[in-house]
Amino acid sequence: MSDRLKIAAAAIAVLLIWPFSKFVFAHLKSDGMSWNGGWVAVIIVWLLAWFAVSQLSNINFRQKPIGLFIGLLIPAVFGLTLLFLWEVLTRGLSVPPILLPPPSQIGVRITNSLPILAADFQQTFKAVLFGYVVGCATGFAIAVLVDRSPFMRKGLMPIGNLVAALPIVGMAPIMVMWFGFDWQSKAAVVIVMTFFPMLVNTVAGLSTAGHMERDLMRTYASNYWQTLFKLRLPAALPFIFNALKINSTLALIGAIVAEFFGTPIVGMGFRISTEVGRMNVDMVWAEIAMAALAGSLFYGLIALIERRLTFWHPSYR
Amino acid sequence: MLTTLSKGSTIPILTITAAIIVFWYACVVWLNAPFERDQAERANAEITFSQILSKTMEQKRPVLPAPHQVIVEIWNTTVMKNVTSKRSLVYHAWITLSSTLLGFAFGTLLGIALAVGIVHSQTLDKSLMPWIITSQTIPILAIAPMIIVVLNAVGIQGLLPKAFISMYLSFFPVAVGMVKGLRSPDIMQLDLMHTYNASKAQLFWKLRWPSSIPFLFTSLKVAIAASLVGAIVGELPTGAISGLGARLLAGSYYGQTIQIWSALFMAAFLAATLVWLVGVIDRRVLKQMGMAQ
Numbered sequence: 001m002s003d004r005l006k007i008a009a010a011a012i013a014v015l016l017i018w019p020f021s022k023f024v025f026a027h028l029k030s031d032g033m034s035w036n037g038g039w040v041a042v043i044i045v046w047l048l049a050w051f052a053v054s055q056l057s058n059i060n061f062r063q064k065p066i067g068l069f070i071g072l073l074i075p076a077v078f079g080l081t082l083l084f085l086w087e088v089l090t091r092g093l094s095v096p097p098i099l100l101p102p103p104s105q106i107g108v109r110i111t112n113s114l115p116i117l118a119a120d121f122q123q124t125f126k127a128v129l130f131g132y133v134v135g136c137a138t139g140f141a142i143a144v145l146v147d148r149s150p151f152m153r154k155g156l157m158p159i160g161n162l163v164a165a166l167p168i169v170g171m172a173p174i175m176v177m178w179f180g181f182d183w184q185s186k187a188a189v190v191i192v193m194t195f196f197p198m199l200v201n202t203v204a205g206l207s208t209a210g211h212m213e214r215d216l217m218r219t220y221a222s223n224y225w226q227t228l229f230k231l232r233l234p235a236a237l238p239f240i241f242n243a244l245k246i247n248s249t250l251a252l253i254g255a256i257v258a259e260f261f262g263t264p265i266v267g268m269g270f271r272i273s274t275e276v277g278r279m280n281v282d283m284v285w286a287e288i289a290m291a292a293l294a295g296s297l298f299y300g301l302i303a304l305i306e307r308r309l310t311f312w313h314p315s316y317r
Numbered sequence: 318m319l320t321t322l323s324k325g326s327t328i329p330i331l332t333i334t335a336a337i338i339v340f341w342y343a344c345v346v347w348l349n350a351p352f353e354r355d356q357a358e359r360a361n362a363e364i365t366f367s368q369i370l371s372k373t374m375e376q377k378r379p380v381l382p383a384p385h386q387v388i389v390e391i392w393n394t395t396v397m398k399n400v401t402s403k404r405s406l407v408y409h410a411w412i413t414l415s416s417t418l419l420g421f422a423f424g425t426l427l428g429i430a431l432a433v434g435i436v437h438s439q440t441l442d443k444s445l446m447p448w449i450i451t452s453q454t455i456p457i458l459a460i461a462p463m464i465i466v467v468l469n470a471v472g473i474q475g476l477l478p479k480a481f482i483s484m485y486l487s488f489f490p491v492a493v494g495m496v497k498g499l500r501s502p503d504i505m506q507l508d509l510m511h512t513y514n515a516s517k518a519q520l521f522w523k524l525r526w527p528s529s530i531p532f533l534f535t536s537l538k539v540a541i542a543a544s545l546v547g548a549i550v551g552e553l554p555t556g557a558i559s560g561l562g563a564r565l566l567a568g569s570y571y572g573q574t575i576q577i578w579s580a581l582f583m584a585a586f587l588a589a590t591l592v593w594l595v596g597v598i599d600r601r602v603l604k605q606m607g608m609a610q
Contacts, residue, residue, distance in 0.1 A: 155328075
């Protein structure tokens with residue numbers, strides 16, 4: 001099949017999904033699926049979506065805008081199908097909302113409690129951002145310092161690698177004791193969590209520049225700083241961005257988990273732990289959706305900057 | 318002997334470790350001194366520096382316990398206690414370890430299964446892979462309490478909920494590493510298998526699987542550390558009954574800093590041992606497969 005036929009087939013399949021899903025929702029009553037034929041329609045929708053996705057993923061588009069669009073479209077269709085199945089299965093099988101609320105209920109909860117969510121988000125993200133910036137910056141600075149002395153590198157690297165594998169989140173109760181209940185203690189946890197991945201990765205990255213390149217720099221009579229800024233740091237960028245990406249999720253986790261150990265009455269971790277206690281599971285899911293969105297955006301932003309700065313790396317060419 | 322030592326990294330590591338311990342003791346004096354001065358002031362007594370020095374080392378609830386206090390506490394709660402006792406750190410470590418290992422096993426199997434699916438189906442590759450990556454930007458640890466409480470409400474208790482969180486954290490590195498590993502054979506090797514008229518199953522078992530083993534072990538090291546973190550955090554909301562996470566929580570409720578630190582040290586020890594064990598198995602297997610000397 002030519003590419004155009006595949007696109008046409010996928011488009012028809014997507015268009016066909018519409019009436020079938022309407023049919024499904026027409027039979028979806030508050031006490032479950034009212035007619036078993038609805039389940040057949042669910043399966044048809046699922047097969048149609050699968051067909052569309054498989055058609056699209058067999059196309060090899062080289063042109064930039066269309067290829068990028070299809071690259072985004074495939075996971076989007078897949079994700080929407082998952083959401084659809086989630087909604088239909090939880091409502092059709094009357095799954096108790098405490099176990100798993102349907103996405104529509106979570107969506108309603110999000111729109112109804114935007115001010116609370118915003119306040120929680122602001123409280124938690126203050127700690128995340130501050131801790132992330134300070135942790136990554138100190139990790140980077142120490143790495144550049146350590147790199148100058150082979151003795152320090154030999155001694156600190158195995159320890160750093162070990163600490164990077166340790167469950168540092170466990171430091172959270174100690175930090176809460178030391179720095180109080182407000183966001184400062186959460187930022188401290190984030191700093192400790194993000195420091196070691198940055199340190200280890202930067203030191204590893206600084207040693208990637210090859211001997212040939214370093215010799216070339218020496219023939220140019222460049223001093224330490226010139227070699228650092230013009231050769232070794234750019235060469236280390238993929239490693240540094242790797243650490244930045246790892247840290248972006250670690251920072252969010254650190255801040256939220258630290259809030260389990262004591263907070264003022266605002267913050268995502270606080271809200272999650274109290275609403276779980278009150279069995280308000282849809283509110284918890286709303287917070288999780290916020291955290292997931294923030295985490296993905298944070299990660300995506302760093303990935304975007306990485307692509308801009310390390311365009312020369314083989315994995316992007 | 319000495320020359321080989323100085324060439325290796327033993328001396329640097331020992332030096333740095335010693336420096337860290339000295340720094341720690343300095344911090345102990347610095348952080349615990351205010352309490353002692355306060356006590357002395359209340360008793361209207363003069364306190365000399367040497368008195369502060371000795372007293373900060375043996376407070377009952379120090380801001381920062383001295384290393385030897387932590388070691389004594391660990392000694393008292395491991396060797397001196399019956400293993401089955403609720404006050405034994407070994408007992409708590411075992412609880413954590415068992416859910417870590419269960420979750421790690423599940424996560425590894427799930428990760429490998431996903432990777433095999435992704436390598437063999439382009440549809441899965443393009444539709445699932447972005448979501449696998451997105452799944453890790455979700456701070457799962459934040460959901461941990463909900464998973465535990467909700468599963469409790471349905472009647473699932475004990476190991477499984479914690480193991481579930483460990484699984485979620487550990488499947489990702491395995492899946493990503495294995496996708497890379499299963500794709501690592503180059504075109505030449507794939508072509509060779511093609512000239513042998515190898516079936517898809519043969520291609521998988523004789524070429525893709527063996528060449529992915531080094532990748533598998535690299536990701537297993539990350540995965541086992543992650544699943545330990547998952548198990549510990551999973552224990553936080555269970556109402557502080559057992560496990561290292563529960564020890565952390567109980568310690569923070571009652572201000573038992575020494576207990577917190579000893580639980581932390583135990584967790585660190587567990588993590589280091591587990592990663593080391595995976596490393597040993599890694600070297601053994603690669604040696605047997607002829608991939609390492």
